[in-house]
Each structure stands twice: as C-alpha cells, then as structure tokens.
Amino acid sequence: EIVLTQSPATLSLSPGERATLSCRASQSINNYLAWYQQKPGQAPRLLIYDASNRATGIPARFGGSGSGTDFTLTISSLEPEDFAVYYCQQRSIWRTFGQGTKVELK
C-alpha cells in the first residue's frame, strides 16, 4: 500500500497569507495525485488532479506541483472560505489518502 504523509498537520495563517501544504508518497506515484478540500459536515471537494491540474470551477489561487514522491498544494492568498482540511490522494496503486492538513485561522 502506498502511504501518503502530509505536513504540517496544522497550518495557522491569516487571510491574505500564502499557504504551502506538502504531501510525500512512500514510493513514486508519477503525477497521479489529487488534492481535496473538506469543510466540517461536508463531503470532500476535488481541487487538483494529476498533481497540477485544477478541477472545474476551482479558483486560480489554488495551485499544485510535484511529481514522483513529493507534492505541494499552494494557496496563493487565503480567502476566508479556504480555512478547511486538505487531503492528498494517490491513484497509482488503488487509492489512498494522506491524513490531512488543517488550515486554521491564526
């Protein structure tokens, strides 16, 4: 099973700041990685697929990069609605998720 490790566990930031979230895979997954946003009581929302492609309707402030084992989700300037938990997910071998990074209001 491919293990995804996200860091940090919690990110405390203010609106307008830049957020940088990391996801590391236990083995190479090419670019087969997605990022999801989840707010309390809601289903996950697909943000990025294949490491760097924004899903339909996702604002340009969300960007993804990386390949192989190291990936990054960047939110260029945090909006109030961006405070949430973010998960990475790989599709190289079955599907597994990271444990999540909570972006909280500082």
Add this chain to the structure above:
Amino acid sequence: ELQLVESGGGLVQPGGSLRLSCAASTSTFSSYWMAWFRQAPGKGLEWLANVNQGGTVKNYMDFVRGRFTISRDNARNSLFLQMNSLRAEDTAVYYCATDVRGGYSDYWGQGTLVTVSS
C-alpha cells in the same frame, strides 16, 4: 450537474448487515465509474471499492474484500454497498462518489452515517 444522495445508514449490531444506496440525479450516472469511501469520526478518508460503468468490473481494498459488495443498477441510476459482518471499526460516514480520470472523485454525495454498536 450530477447529484448523489446516499441512504441506508443507521445503527447496527456487531456482526450485522446493512445495505447502502446512492441515488444519482441523472442518467449520466451510467457513464461513470463509481466508488464508495468512508470517514470514521474525526479521521481521514478511506477508499473502499469501485465499479465500472456496466457493473462487470469491481475492485476492493483488502480490508473490506469478502465482507462488502459493490453493485449498481443503471436503470435505476443507483449504486449500492452491501456490508456484512460489520465491526465497531466500520463505524463511519459512508460516501458515494464518481471515479473519474483514472481514479479521482469530482462528484460526491453528502454521506450517510453507519454506527456499529451493541
């Protein structure tokens, strides 16, 4: 836009069974691979199983293979998850979702809570 609505969750005793349903809003449902996920209280997401458009190809994570069965009825725009031999650790919110682009999910239901407890 495809909308998905899960139902069938509830309280079940250990060792019991439950059948979850996922109703899709449009007949485009039949063009999608579909999947089930779950999320234990306060925990992360787990992919459980998926099924192809025709219902002939099914894949399962090891920890549910043999206990859970995924199926679909395209005439009824519905996806199902039959869960047997339930354990306390199966307690979670269960989500259905599309499985697109080789393994990502862009449409999700709102989830249904399954609680396994005596």
